[in-house]
Amino acid sequence: MSSAISRQISLFRIQLENRRFNGAALQILDSILAAKDIRSLLEIRSALGDLLRSEIAPVLGEIAKKSAYEKLLTVDFFVKAFALVGDTESCLALKYEALVLRETKCAVDHDLHVxxxxxxxxxxxxxxxxxxxxxxxxxxxxxxxxxxxxxxxxxxxxxxxxxxxxxxxxxxxxxxxxxxxxxxxxxxxxxxxxxxxxxxxxxxxxxxxxxxxxxxxxxxxxxxxxxxxxxxxxxxxxxxxxx
The missing domain is CATH 1.25.40 (Serine Threonine Protein Phosphatase 5, Tetratricopeptide repeat)
Structure with missing residues (x-):
């Protein structure tokens, strides 16, 4: 893995550590994955998947007491991130959790209806x-x-x-x-x-x-x-x- 790619991954890691779950972080992630040869892409995807999986559990614990909308925004970020790195299983698992969360809250807020x-x-x-x-x-x-x-x-x-x-x-x-x-x-x-x-x-x-x-x-x-x-x-x- 090149030093330039390592620096980009470190930058993305900083975004996760600072809990910046936004479009800018996803753009960094997308740029890391852009225009790479197959061998390098597999290696990079694997490293980024490991990074995302290591962060998701503590992040979900931190947002446990936040509002449904805040939870859904965070989960949506990780759904998109996992989709970018090709981790379909984690992506679908989080989608399921988001849909269930919306169903449990839709009685109070109809906008969350599934x-x-x-x-x-x-x-x-x-x-x-x-x-x-x-x-x-x-x-x-x-x-x-x-x-x-x-x-x-x-x-x-x-x-x-x-x-x-x-x-x-x-x-x-x-x-x-x-x-x-x-x-x-x-x-x-x-x-x-x-x-x-x-x-x-x-x-x-x-x-x-x-x-x-x-x-x-x-x-x-x-x-x-x-x-x-x-x-x-x-x-x-x-x-x-x-x-």
């Missing part, structure tokens, strides 16, 4: 990126939003929209749930095969040890018999030559 379209988009993004468990949660939330009848445009045919979207969301939810189950079966199968391989290897080693032991005993006994035969032959020759 539409079913937002939950649907979140579930779709999670599904497309392979995060099936969180996709199921997103689609379930979208269904709850539609069933609450608070997300439909009154100028449209509410019933037809609900029927269409419920079918679509259920289909995607079931697909995600199936993929979760398939992944669990695959993981369990992989673990079983690994345990079986270790067990079989132990049995084979044990059998090999026994076979080696038997072979060793047979070999030693063969030597003893051979030596005994030579001794007997020597004794007979000695007896024949004795006057």
């Amino acid at each position: 539409s079913y379209q937002e939950w649907y988009a979140f579930g779709k993004d999670s599904l497309d990126n392979g995060f099936y468990t969180i996709a199921v949660k997103g689609f379930e939330r979208a269904l709850l939003c539609i069933q609450s009848h608070g997300n439909i445009d009154p100028d449209l045919d509410t019933f037809s929209i609900e029927a269409h979207m419920i079918d679509e969301i259920k289909k995607l939810r079931d697909m995600a749930a199936t993929l979760v189950a398939s992944h669990s079966v695959y993981t369990e199968s992989a673990n079983y095969m690994k345990r079986k391989a270790i067990h079989d290897e132990g049995k084979w080693t044990s059998r090999s040890d026994k076979r080696q032991e038997v072979a060793s005993v047979t070999f030693r006994n063969g030597i003893k018999r051979r030596n005994m035969m030579k001794l007997q032959q020597s004794q007979r020759l000695l007896q024949n030559t004795t006057p």
Whole structure:
């Protein structure tokens, strides 16, 4: 990593340490990632991802008692930052937390209300990126939003929209749930095969040890018999030559 890149990363780290979660900090981050070769970009993204992950936990702890809007602004900054460095998992995890926070506060402030379209988009993004468990949660939330009848445009045919979207969301939810189950079966199968391989290897080693032991005993006994035969032959020759 070049010294110029290291200086830019240090500058971005200072922005995080000073809790400057704003557009200027994101511009610095974007400039670090701009126009780099593939090898350098992977290295830089990894370093920046580690930096962001090391900061997110203490930052969330610090803003725990702040207003919902302050929390959401901070979370939105990290969502965008993680998206820039290519950490999709952290990006989606924070999006989920932000949507849940808005839902818990929307009774007091209707501007924080979460539409079913937002939950649907979140579930779709999670599904497309392979995060099936969180996709199921997103689609379930979208269904709850539609069933609450608070997300439909009154100028449209509410019933037809609900029927269409419920079918679509259920289909995607079931697909995600199936993929979760398939992944669990695959993981369990992989673990079983690994345990079986270790067990079989132990049995084979044990059998090999026994076979080696038997072979060793047979070999030693063969030597003893051979030596005994030579001794007997020597004794007979000695007896024949004795006057």
